[in-house]
Amino acid sequence: MPYIKSKPVHTTVDKTLRYILNPDKTAELLYADSLNCFTDARLAYMNMKAVYEHYSGRSFTEPKPENGNCPVKAIHLIQSFSAEDGVLPEEVHRIGMELVKKMYGDKVQAVVTTHVDKEHIHNHIAVCSYTIDGKKLYNTISEVEHARDISDLLCKLYGVRNVMQTKARRKGQRMTYCEWMHRKRGTSWKAKISDYILTLLPVADDLRHLLKIMEAHGYTIKEGKYISVLAPGQQRAVRLKSLGEGFDEKSLEERIASLVANRPKNLSPREIIEQVTSQVMDETCNIGFADSVIDNIRRLSRQLAIINSEHICSVEEAESHLHETENEIAKLNAKITDLEADIRHKQLIFEAANRYWGKHKLGEYSSEQKKQDKQLLQKNGITSLMGVAGYQSDIDAYSTELVEVRARLAELTDKTELYRGIIETCTRDRDDVITKIRKEVDRRLTEQESDRIEAMKAxxxxxxxxxxxxxxxxxxxxxxxxxxxxxxxxxxxxxxxxxxxxxxxxxxxxxxxxxxxxxxxxxxxxxxxxxxxxxxxxxxxxxKTFTKSRAEKERDRQEELAREEQERTEAEERQREEEQKKKKEEETTKQVQHKTRNKLHL
Structure with a gap:
């Protein structure tokens, strides 16, 4: 499976974005995408800067202090695949995009690029430390382990074999030729066992429980200094640590613990009632209109502030304000779309003009690219570099306006939540609390029961x-x-x-x-x-073999015999080649010695 590592970015977000969006590394940005920001280093930087400063209240460009740590501005994930994985750049890029969405959700600002300039294809992922709805993201060991587990599961779905074994190789445990051939043919016991363990990780409570499940399904577990496993039909047991990176006892315990910590707990009806009652009563404390509740000062003060500033005297007026704000939000979203389109349009023309009238080394500017640039410039009436002289300032102005519009959008979105809270506060009474508790308990019990039934049906x-x-x-x-x-x-x-x-x-x-x-x-x-x-x-x-018909067993036996015969033939061929090479070296040595003796004799 791919190797995952993470680096916090404190002060050089712009440098990180420029590096991962290098056209020379991403096949001219063919393998570059983004979520909730531009796929351009400078514009993505401005997008992340606006979100970070809006929610953190700090400067995105503040230098690192002499004492103490600077806040994390972005998280830089690297997902590296082995050349032996045999995956295509398109697949690696899709896996990177899926990893971001499953790890952080749809509200994250992220740039995902796939670098193909080296033998090992790898993804670079730059993530803003705040989501567009204000959630703070952290770069902790548990988060990296969670990313690794998601990456492993995604790679299993995409059919990526567990052949990397990065840590094992650093320790000198290289893959044998026989094991490499088995993995290439899909007959490797180690690959089969590691894939099976990956399917069990989400349901295991700890390493002991994992081994117990494996034993119940016909695996033999041998415990000593190291734990070894023997799959049904396998002749020799293998150690867990030899399966590859992340499969030694300690790593498996840590991965299972991480999954268990994120696993939703099934609650009893009493626990659900107590939980919902507590949550609803906390919400009810925000109402401020019932004699039996205590005001939540923070939320209530925000509601009262907007009621006073906008002179809201009734639920109908609050609903009217909500409707107007939602209409304005729709217009702002449309304006954002237009601004993004204008920026991209001018940027394409500006870049094409600089390429077309710029100076290049031989072979640096292809004729096909030149033809495309010429057509684009003619289509937009650009006849010289002077025609795009003001484009950069236009792009900067549009980008600044875009940041302001996004900030206004965030402000109005927050307002709509306040209006809804005012409407809910004014229309709710004490009897509604009991009804709300009952409905929420019923909903959670139904949801939990549905999950249980689906698991049993599976x-x-x-x-x-x-x-x-x-x-x-x-x-x-x-x-x-x-x-x-x-x-x-x-x-x-x-x-x-x-x-x-x-x-x-x-x-x-x-x-x-x-x-x-x-x-x-x-x-x-x-x-x-x-x-x-x-x-x-x-x-x-x-x-262990009941479900295979005799015909299937015979076919498997014949295939195994054929594989053994092929391996024997290949081994003999390698031995012959080595003997021939050795013989040739001996003959060369004899010739050199003979020439040396002749020279000495003369």
């Missing part, structure tokens, strides 16, 4: 029963049952199992619930994924 299984003519001697040492010898009784999910234990995290409890609900008998099999659990007198026997 937990699918199939139940098989051996056919009447099948001689089941498995317990006496006979052949293991196969799907070819059985009939399918049930293809269902845990939500269908109306039995105690069906919601348990423990696999044995869920198997027992299924056994009781469907009145199963000894010899029946419950298949979950690639594994099957055969009912016996003591409990269940795990069958």
């Amino acid at each position: 937990d699918r299984f199939r139940i098989y029963r051996p056919t009447a003519d099948y001689d089941d001697t498995f317990e006496e040492g006979g052949p293991a049952p196969n799907v070819d010898d059985c009939e399918l009784l049930v293809d269902g999910n845990m939500y269908d199992v109306k039995e105690k234990g069906s919601e348990s995290k423990d696999l044995t409890d869920r198997l027992e619930a299924t056994y009781r609900y469907y009145n199963l008998r000894i010899g029946d099999l419950i298949a979950i994924g690639d594994l099957a659990y055969r009912v016996n007198k003591q409990g269940y026997s795990v069958l």
